Amino acid sequence: MRNSFVGLDIGYDSIKVIELKRDKAGLVATNCVIEPIEYDDVKNYSEEKVAEAIARALKNPSIKGSSVVVSLSGQSVFTRFIKFPTLDRSKIDQIVQFEAQQQVPFPIDDVIWDYQLLGDWATIDDIDEASVALVASKKEVITGLLENFESLKMDIEYIDIAPFALCNCIKFNEPALDGCTLVLDIGAKSTDMLVMEKDTVWLRNIPIGGIAMTQAVQKEFKVTFKEAEFLKKKYSVILCGDGPMVGESPERLRISRALTATMTRLLAEISRSIGYYRSHSEGGRIKQIVLVGGGSNIENIGTFLEHKFNVGVKKLDTMHNLEYRNGMAEFIAKKNTCLDVLLD
Ligand SMILES: Nc1ncnc2c1ncn2[C@@H]1O[C@H](COP(=O)(O)OP(=O)(O)OP(=O)(O)O)[C@@H](O)[C@H]1O
Ligand SMILES: [Mg+2]
Numbered sequence: 191m192r193n194s195f196v197g198l199d200i201g202y203d204s205i206k207v208i209e210l211k212r213d214k215a216g217l218v219a220t221n222c223v224i225e226p227i228e229y230d231d232v233k234n235y236s237e238e239k240v241a242e243a244i245a246r247a248l249k250n251p252s253i254k255g256s257s258v259v260v261s262l263s264g265q266s267v268f269t270r271f272i273k274f275p276t277l278d279r280s281k282i283d284q285i286v287q288f289e290a291q292q293q294v295p296f297p298i299d300d301v302i303w304d305y306q307l308l309g310d311w312a313t314i315d316d317i318d319e320a321s322v323a324l325v326a327s328k329k330e331v332i333t334g335l336l337e338n339f340e341s342l343k344m345d346i347e348y349i350d351i352a353p354f355a356l357c358n359c360i361k362f363n364e365p366a367l368d369g370c371t372l373v374l375d376i377g378a379k380s381t382d383m384l385v386m387e388k389d390t391v392w393l394r395n396i397p398i399g400g401i402a403m404t405q406a407v408q409k410e411f412k413v414t415f416k417e418a419e420f421l422k423k424k425y426s427v428i429l430c431g432d433g434p435m436v437g438e439s440p441e442r443l444r445i446s447r448a449l450t451a452t453m454t455r456l457l458a459e460i461s462r463s464i465g466y467y468r469s470h471s472e473g474g475r476i477k478q479i480v481l482v483g484g485g486s487n488i489e490n491i492g493t494f495l496e497h498k499f500n501v502g503v504k505k506l507d508t509m510h511n512l513e514y515r516n517g518m519a520e521f522i523a524k525k526n527t528c529l530d531v532l533l534d
Contacts, residue, residue, distance in 0.1 A: 196255035198247070199352060200240065200262060200335075203227060203378035203400065203484065205247045209255065218513045221252040231415035232401055241338050248342055257345035260335065261355045264375075264382040264395035268294055268301075268326045269351070271308075271392060271471075273319050282307065286322055294326045301326040308390060321390065325351060353382040353393045360386065360480065363508050369477030372464070372499075373506075376400065376456075376485025383460055385467050385476070392471055394463045398456045400485050406448035421445060427489040428453060430497060449488060457498055479503040 193212040198205065209221040225247035229235045247253070272289050286305045291298050303326035332349070339346050356375055360367065373384040378400040385392045400422075408418035425445040429435050435443060467473050478501050481492065492503040 194255060195347075196253060196258045197355075198244070198258045198260050199355075200244065200260065201227075201352075201377055202235075202263060202265075202380075205240075205243045207247045207250070207253055207258075209253055215513055218515055220515050223247045223250045223253060225250075233415075237334065244338055245342055248344060256343075257347045258339075259347050259350065261350045261352045262327065262331070262335075263377070263379070264351060264353045264393070265380045265397065266327055266331050267351045268296075269353075269393060270294075270324045272322045272324055274322075275319060282320060282322070286324060289322075290324055290326065293324065296326070296328060300329055302329055302332050303327075323354075325354075353384055353395070354391075356382065356482065357384055357386060357391045357393075359508070360506060363506065364480070367478070367480070370474040371478050371480060372460075372476045373480045373482065374460070374486070374495075376481070376483040378484065381456060381460075381483070381485070383463060385464070385473060387473055390471075392467050392473070396456060396459045396463070398452065398459065399483075402455075403449050403452045403485070406452045407445060410444050410448040422449070426487060428491055428494045430490055430494045450494075453491070453494060457495075476501055480506050482506045 195210045197208050197210065199207075204227055205223075205225045207221075207223045207225075208219055211218045211220050225243045227235075227243045228239050248258070270289075270293050272286070272293070274285055274289075290303050290305075294301055294303060303324065305322050305324045308321040308323055335349070336346065353375070356373065360371075360373060367386075370385065370387040373382075373386060375382040375384075376399055379397065380399045381396045383394050383396060404415060404419045404422050407413075407422045408415055411418060411421060413421070421441070422445060425439075425442050426449075427442050427446050428449050429438060429442065429446040430450075435446075438446075464476060468475075476499060479495055479499060481495075481503060482505070485491070486505055492505070495503045
């Protein structure tokens, strides 16, 4: 069995790389690199800048492997969960092929798609319904990715998608989580919402995240995107609660106003999606919320969500089951981030 892996998360805002080793103590994180993608504004965001950031991250001397597991952002892929009466296994391929042609919103020849049967293959004949996760990505996204790695002389072991990797990461790090859990990965371009319940997961990518918050700050302060990004991170707060905002600086009040407006739009989408999930999947009530992603660093975001959903909110704790070496724990604490999606 291999005992060393490199995982690479291609986010919209940054490239995150983690090197993991398996030793007697269990899984150990030996190195990590976070490489920002350079852009002053979404208007001049480019694939070249993404490729440069990937190259910088992987050429970092601390990362030694020659093959990587790549996770793609939820917004670069199309996912659907399909259920159908279980037939014999040899027919499943055919059925999913038919479903892919029906459901993928692009010509099927222009995408690369695959599926995973959810649940336990061993008992599939004993249950009434097969449940399948279908994933598709435009061919140009995958070929662009492969070209990048060819020039870096690195092999891609396999490509995963961030929300599925996050789901595995949560199961690994938070095995005690019980009941229907809403996971929110508030990234830059979008927010991945996952509803995890028993052995199933349901997900949706919502195109509202840190960029939309920066744009709201930009509008509030009438500054450039870059200046707004700086102000957002400096004052990063959602003021909530019942009391008057006595003693708050004007900047914090204005940032809070901009972030609250964006979060309210995001929450409307999340509530709508939960309603859809519950009516279509006969899902249970959300018992708790787990937060991940750069947007989860906003001061008070947990309290804000607690008020709205009336359930407990916590940040994902990746320090539980994973040992960190080479000062990584301090690095992660300093960056106030967790390398959530890489522990696949
Ligand atoms: N302290 C903070 N307050 C508010 N926003 C923050 C803070 N720190 C980071 N962010 C925002 O988080 C976002 C980046 O988060 P993350 O690294 O999870 O995104 P990503 O994975 O690169 O993007 P995506 O998931 O959309 O592909 C940026 O928009 C950034 O401005
Ligand atoms: Mg992300």
